[in-house]
Amino acid sequence: MPGPRVIYWFRTDLRLHDSPALHAALDLQPEAFWPIWTWDPHYVYRARVGPNRWQFLLDCQDDLSRSIQKLNDKSKLWVLREAPQTLFPKLFAAWKVTHLVFEKDTDAYARDRDNAVMEAAKVAGVQVIIRSGRTLWDSDDLVEKNHGKPTMSISQVQAAGPKVGPIPRPIDAPKSLPNPGDLSLEFEQEQPPPEPDFQVEAREHSDKSYESIAGPNGDFAVPTLQELGFPAPTKKITGGETEALKQLARIVSDEPYTATFEKPKTAPTDFDPQATTLLSPHLHFGSLSIREFWWRVQDVVEKYKGTASKPPVSLSGQLLFRDMYFGAQAALGHDYAQTMHNSHCRFIPWHLPSKVDHTKGLINGEYHVDSAQAEEWFQRWKYGRTGFPWIDALMRQLRWEGWIHHLGRHAVACFLTRGGCYISWERGADVFEEWLLDHETACNVGNWQWLSCTAFYSQFYRCYSPVAFPQKTDKEGAFVRKYCPELRDLPTKYIYEPWKTPLLDQKKAGISIKGDGKEDLKGVYPRPMFDFPERRTICIDGMKQGYRVGLYGNDLRVVDGTWRQLFNDEAEGPTEGSTFEDAVHGSGDTKARDIPSGGEENDGTVQEGAGGTADEGGDNRGGNSGGNKRVRGNGNVLDRYIKKAKR
Secondary structure: OOOOEEEEEOOOOOOOOOOHHHHHHHHOOOOEEEEEEEOOHHHHHHOOOOHHHHHHHHHHHHHHHHHHHHHOOOOOOEEEOOOHHHHHHHHHHHOOOOEEEEEOOOOHHHHHHHHHHHHHHHHHOOEEEEEOOOOOOOHHHHHHHOOOOOOOEHHHHHHHHHHHOOOOOOOOOOOOOOOOOOOOOOOOOOOOOOOOOOOHHHOOOOOOOOOOOOOOOOOOOOOOHHHHOOOOOOOOOOOOHHHHHHHHHHHHHOHHHHHHOOHHHOOOOOOOOOOOOOOHHHHHHOOOOHHHHHHHHHHHHHHOOOOOOOOOOOHHHHHHHHHHHHHHHHHHHHHHHOOOOOOOOEOOOOEOOEEEEOOOOEEEEEEEOOOHHHHHHHHHHHOOOOOOHHHHHHHHHHHHHOOOOHHHHHHHHHHHOOOOOOEOHHHHHHHHHHHOOOOOHHHHHHHHHHHOOOOEOOOOOOOOOOOOHHHHOOOOOHHHHHHOHHHOOOOHHHOOOHHHOOHHHHHHHOOEEOOOOOOOOOOEEOOOOOOHHHHHHHHHHHHHHHHHHOOEOOOHHHHHOHHHHHOOOOOOOOOOOOOHHHHHHOOOOOOOOOOOOOOOOOOOOOOOOOOOOOOOEOEOOOOOOOOOOOOOOOOOHHHOOOOEOOO
C-alpha cells in the first residue's frame, strides 16, 4: 500500500529545530514529502513591508532551503508563486497529496486563509494536521483558560498558561528528510491582481515575482528583492535559523546578562551593539523557536547563583508579554487591529482616523485628513523631521535599520498619540508595520494600543519628554549624533534642544536651525513643530474627556458617528458639530493648531510602564459590551466628506 504523500507548508516557522508541526509531518513516515512556501499576494501587495523586512524574510527562506538540502540533496524549500487559496486545490490533485501539515497561525487574515485551504482539502479528501508552535501556549487554549476572554494583562497569562499545561521542552531538528515526489505542475497559474498595492511607492518598478509559478528559471527558487521591485535594504541584518541560533548561543553564554536582564533598565540610546537581544525578528519569522528561547534562558536562570530577575521585566517575561498580545488577537480576530468594533479598545477622537468599509466593518488601509496641520505633523514624525532630535533620531533609526529599542518605541508612540500630536495610533501602527523587521500584528497593534492608552494600559498622564528622557542614558547625545548627523558638532548643552543654540554656535557647528521640516535640506535642522509642554497639556485634557465619555470601539455611537454629541466642540480632535462634515468645514484646523515653536521649560518625565516594566497591564478587561451589538453595513458620514489621504 502506498505511503502518505505529504505537503509541509512553511509560513511563520522557517526553521528545522523545535517544530511540532514538522515533527508531526515526519511522524507520518511519508513516501513523498514536499516542504513548500506559497508566495501569498496578500503579503506582496496588501501588507506594508519595507525592503529591510523583505530581505530578512528572503534570508530566512534561503537559509532554510540550504538546511533542507543538507539533509536531502534532492530537496529544498520549494516556492510556488500563487495564492494558497487558488493553488492548493490544483496542487492536491497534481501531486496526489494525502496530507497537508502546517503550524497554526492566529492572525486574522491567516485564519481566513487557512479555513479556505482546509475546506479545499476536505473536498479533495486530504487530511489536514495542525500544530501550535508560534507561541509558548496555543493562543486559543490560552483564551479558553482565561474564561474565554482576551488576555489583557500578563497576570492573566501567568494564571491561564499553566492551566493549558507546562511549556514543552524543544524538539530536536530532524536528521533526515524524505524525497519529494513529482514536481510537475500541469495546470495554469492564476496570477493575482496587483492592485491595490500598499507598497507601490516603495518599489522602483512593478512586481515581477508572479511571472511564472516556479520562478524565472523554473526551479522554485526564493524570489529576490529585484523581482519584487524593491531597492537594496538600507541596513543588512541577517535573517535565518543559522544566524538565530548563533545569536541565542552568544546571549545565553553571558550568564549574568541572561539571568539578571531587566528590560526597563536597558538603554534605548545604545547602538553598535544595542542593549537588548534583537531576536524578535527571528521569533516573528520562526527562524528561532520561542520554546527554544524560553528553555535556554530558564536553564541559565536555574543554575545562576546570584539573584535572577523575574517576569515581567526578565527575558522570559518578554515572551509572556508576546503570548498576551497573541491571546488578545486570537480572541478578537480582525477587530483587534482597529478601533472600530473593538470591544476592548477605547474610542478617542484622534486626528487622522482610519477609513472604514462599513459593509465589512473593517478599516481599509486609508485614512481621513481632518486637519492639514495634523497631516503635516504626521509626515514630519514619520520621516524624522519634527525638530525634536530624540524623536527624529529614533524614527530615522527605525527607517534605516528596521529596529528601535522598546523604550524608543514608547517615546515615539506617546509623542504621536497622547503626548504631542493627538494622531490616531493606527497611523503609527501602519508606519511600524512597514519599517519594523520584527513586525507581527499581535505585538505591534498591542503595543500601540498600550502606548496610546486605548487598551492594556490607562495611565495617560504619564508622558515621555523628548528632552529629559534620553538624557537619563545619553547625556552627551551620542545616539542623536549618530542618527541625526547634521547635529553631530552641536554643543552638548543644546543637543536635545537645538532651537536654543545661539547663532554663533550654530555657525561653528555648521548647522542652521530653521524652517518647518517639510524638506530635507543640507545643513539645516528644523525648529520644533510645536511647544511640547503646551501640546502635552492639550493631549492630556483630550484624554481626560475621552475617558470621561467612556466609549469603546463596539459602541453603536462610535459606529454611527453620533459620538460627537458626547464631546465638547472645543475638545481636541474632530469633535465640532454633530457630523464629520461639521468638524472639517467648520473650525477646520483649530484643534491641531500651529502652536508657536519653543523650548522645553519643564522637562520632568515619568517612565512609562508599558511592555516590560513593573506594570502588568490589564486595562479594559471587560470592554464596553453592555448590550452593544456589532453593526455591519451601516453607512457613516465619516466616510463621505473627507478626501483620501495621499499615501
